[in-house]
Amino acid sequence: YCALKPDSLHHLPVHPLWQSPLTIPGGTRQSPINIQWRDSVYDPFLKPLKISYDPATCLHIWNNGYSFLVEFDDSTDRSIIDGGPLENQYRLKQFHFHWGAINDWGSEHTVDCKFYPAELHLVHWNAVVYPTFEEAVMEGDGLAVIGVFLKLGARHEGLQTLVDALPAVKHKDTVIEFDVFDPSCLMPSCPDYWTYAGSLTTPPLTESVTWIIKKQPIEVDEDQLEAFRMLLFTSDGEEEKRMVDNFRPLQPLMNRTVRSSFQ
Ligand SMILES: NCCOCCOCCNC(=O)c1ccc(S(N)(=O)=O)cc1
Numbered sequence: 001y002c003a004l005k006p007d008s009l010h011h012l013p014v015h016p017l018w019q020s021p022l023t024i025p026g027g028t029r030q031s032p033i034n035i036q037w038r039d040s041v042y043d044p045f046l047k048p049l050k051i052s053y054d055p056a057t058c059l060h061i062w063n064n065g066y067s068f069l070v071e072f073d074d075s076t077d078r079s080i081i082d083g084g085p086l087e088n089q090y091r092l093k094q095f096h097f098h099w100g101a102i103n104d105w106g107s108e109h110t111v112d113c114k115f116y117p118a119e120l121h122l123v124h125w126n127a128v129v130y131p132t133f134e135e136a137v138m139e140g141d142g143l144a145v146i147g148v149f150l151k152l153g154a155r156h157e158g159l160q161t162l163v164d165a166l167p168a169v170k171h172k173d174t175v176i177e178f179d180v181f182d183p184s185c186l187m188p189s190c191p192d193y194w195t196y197a198g199s200l201t202t203p204p205l206t207e208s209v210t211w212i213i214k215k216q217p218i219e220v221d222e223d224q225l226e227a228f229r230m231l232l233f234t235s236d237g238e239e240e241k242r243m244v245d246n247f248r249p250l251q252p253l254m255n256r257t258v259r260s261s262f263q
């Protein structure tokens, strides 16, 4: 897939989470993947993605030892996505990020083998068909995750409210209340996306995700990326391990086509 990955990546310290062989026996639709732009196929039947989030459904920020999650009240259809490649509407449950120790890598997906310094994942589940998130996680059409690349540039004012709260969740298993946040502010202005059938990129790695990867990155500044890097994988009192490089290695495309919503 990306044979020519930067050789510095070969010496990446692997966090226990990613120690190979972290592969799913018989896995045919694993994530993340490299998106080879020229191999993606324009699908004119793909609809625009419809996003309607209610900022009041925001609950808290939680350091779960892999990333930091902003979790939402998903007991009703107040924050949902619809359209795009989806046959049902999907409920927002949480969003989180993956990032690197340095700006040369950090995203999970790559575009033409290029890494971004970070990647945002907005996780939604099919509450039309499945009674609980836990059940949806086990089904091929159970989840829809929107991926947004972060690139180094101007300070992102919407992200800053989140960055200001991070010191309070420095250690694993810390939570703070975060009661109004509209994740729409993290969406790029361009509607274009790629979509493919994939999986969770952390355990249980189930092949239940319709991935919707936005073509246009959002810009964040160095201080905001550094704020991510001061979080810890470790609990208070343990020997500190900085939360960095929490991205899974690229997985084989196998018998999949990446579709684009744009020509
Ligand atoms: N852990 C025992 C119970 O498991 C029930 C299901 O839990 C699933 C927990 N994981 C996730 O929700 C989860 C969600 C999104 C992504 S990702 N990085 O693919 O967007 C990875 C993981």
Ligand SMILES: [Zn+2]
Pocket: 096, 097, 098, 121, 201
């Ligand atoms: Zn993720």
